[in-house]
Amino acid sequence: MPRAARETEILSLACRAFGEAGYVAVSMADVAAAAGISKPLIYNYFGSKEGLFASCLRFAGDLIADDIDRTAEAGQVGLARALVTLEGIFEVLEERRWIWRLFFDTTRPASQELDAIVARYTARLTERAAEGVAEMLAAAGNADPLDAEALAAVWASVFDTLVVWWLGHPEVSAAEMTRRSARLFVAVTLDGDAAQRVLAEVGGA
Incomplete structure (x- = not known):
């Protein structure tokens, strides 16, 4: 198997292991066994357990951030x-929900490199959220930068809360969660006619 393909396979397995069990509970031997390769080979590719985790963060971060760029x-x-x-993120995560948990793993080591990776992807998502909020406020005739800043913070909190809630309900599919999100949003933001139009766009109630 070419090295690039082997690295992707290892990263997929390691992301799942770290995401499900947490950094502390996963050993390099565990990942090597899951991948069917020797532990020295993983060290050869990634240098250390922390290096492997850093690569997992980049791998997962690209999947999430690239999809948000696409939908933006x-x-x-x-x-x-x-x-x-939200629909795009639910679809990205549906078969690999553990990815989201990598960025909130409280057992990972304190590390400037890991902190910098998390901060970089957080900044990408924050930038896209700020763009979306600014567009929405502009359409309503609101150009107040502090309003935009406050609403971007609200959106980031709502976004994360919905994803985390969904992660705790594996019986709910990505499509069902998109429709649920639409119902919740329109219930608190739109009148009845507008609500029906939005719900129709995401497959109805």
Whole structure:
């Protein structure tokens, strides 16, 4: 197997192990056994357990951030953009929900490198959230930068809360969670006619 393909296979297995059990509970021997390779080979590829975890963060971060970039460029505005963004993330995570947990692993070591990786992806997501919020407020005639900052903070909290809630309910599919999010959003933000239009766009109630 070519090295790039082997590294991707190892990263996929390591991401799942770290995401499900946490950094402290996973050994390099565990990952090597899951991949069917020798432990020295993993050290040869990634240098250390922390190096492997750093690569997992980059691997997972690219999957999430690249999809948010994709949906951001789809041209949706306001609530529609928010729902398209959530839909994309739910679909990315559906078969690998452990990815999200990597960024909130309290057992990972204190490390400037790991902190910097998490901060870099957080900044990418924050930037996209700020863009979406600014567009939505502009459409409503609101150009107040502090309003935009406050609403971006609210959106980031809501976004994370919905994803974390969904991770705790594995019986709920990505499609079902998208529809649930739409129902919740329209219940608190839109009138009845507008609500029905948005719900229709995500497959109904």
